[in-house]
Amino acid sequence: MKYSLKLAHLYGDLLNTYGDIGNILTLQYYAKQMNVELTADVVSLETPFDAQKYDLFFFGGGQDYEQMIVSQDIQQKKAALTNFIEDGGPGLAICGGFQLLGKYYIGAAGQRIDGIAALPHYTNSQDNNRFIGDITIKNSASGQTYHGFENHNGVTYLGENEEPLGKVISGHGNNGEDGGEGAIYNNVFCSYFHGPILARNGELAKKLLLLALKRKYPTADLSEQEKLKIKPTY
Numbered sequence: 531m532k533y534s535l536k537l538a539h540l541y542g543d544l545l546n547t548y549g550d551i552g553n554i555l556t557l558q559y560y561a562k563q564m565n566v567e568l569t570a571d572v573v574s575l576e577t578p579f580d581a582q583k584y585d586l587f588f589f590g591g592g593q594d595y596e597q598m599i600v601s602q603d604i605q606q607k608k609a610a611l612t613n614f615i616e617d618g619g620p621g622l623a624i625c626g627g628f629q630l631l632g633k634y635y636i637g638a639a640g641q642r643i644d645g646i647a648a649l650p651h652y653t654n655s656q657d658n659n660r661f662i663g664d665i666t667i668k669n670s671a672s673g674q675t676y677h678g679f680e681n682h683n684g685v686t687y688l689g690e691n692e693e694p695l696g697k698v699i700s701g702h703g704n705n706g707e708d709g710g711e712g713a714i715y716n717n718v719f720c721s722y723f724h725g726p727i728l729a730r731n732g733e734l735a736k737k738l739l740l741l742a743l744k745r746k747y748p749t750a751d752l753s754e755q756e757k758l759k760i761k762p763t764y
């Protein structure tokens with residue numbers, strides 16, 4: 531393979547609902563077609579996040595209990611992850627991971643679960659309700675439509691310099707009020723979509739890979755990689 535990328539799978543042994551790990555398999559599937567060898571390490575409890583070693587990260591979703599454990603540990607990785615994101619490091623965060631990159635999540639039992647505030651959103655809890663079901667959104671910049679399945683108690687409100695990943699066409703999205711789903715901040719993409727999101731929305735996988743390649747190989751000619759055709763898979 532001509533290129534290589536290394537992915538940090540944040541807390542992959544604790545946060546992995548609905549086969550979120552399929553996002554990494556999807557990245558590997560498209561990476562191969564782009565002449566890229568993509569390898570992944572689980573970076574979990576008591577292991578620092580080494581921003582020099584990784585070209586992108588993936589952070590999956592989970593239950594409130596596991597999120598509480600991760601919430602404590604991730605404070606030690608806060609500086610390194612924040613610097614990576616501020617430096618344009620690409621990443622994908624789903625559901626619980628999305629919540630923990632933000633300021634806080636109030637869990638279903640009312641407990642405050644701190645995030646790292648690398649992204650400026652915050653997440654409250656719904657009373658005896660969850661948003662569950664199929665969801666479709668449209669990204670305004672690319673015109674792309676994304677399909678997924680959401681299941682969350684949390685209701686998320688975006689902050690400054692954050693845009694939604696898409697506008698809700700059907701389903702609930704971040705909070706059921708403002709019509710937004712997910713978040714984009716620098717080169718980080720967040721969403722409540724399981725499915726897994728990249729298996730159903732290959733264009734997003736391609737975007738993440740290209741961002742990581744451009745950052746690692748700034749002078750490379752990536753025109754072949756840009757041309758990769760993604761077949762709809764939903």
Ligand code: GLN
Pocket residue numbers: 547590591592593594597624625626627681682683684
């Ligand atoms: N526990 C969080 C919530 O219910 C995240 C759920 C998830 O990752 N699926 O909102």
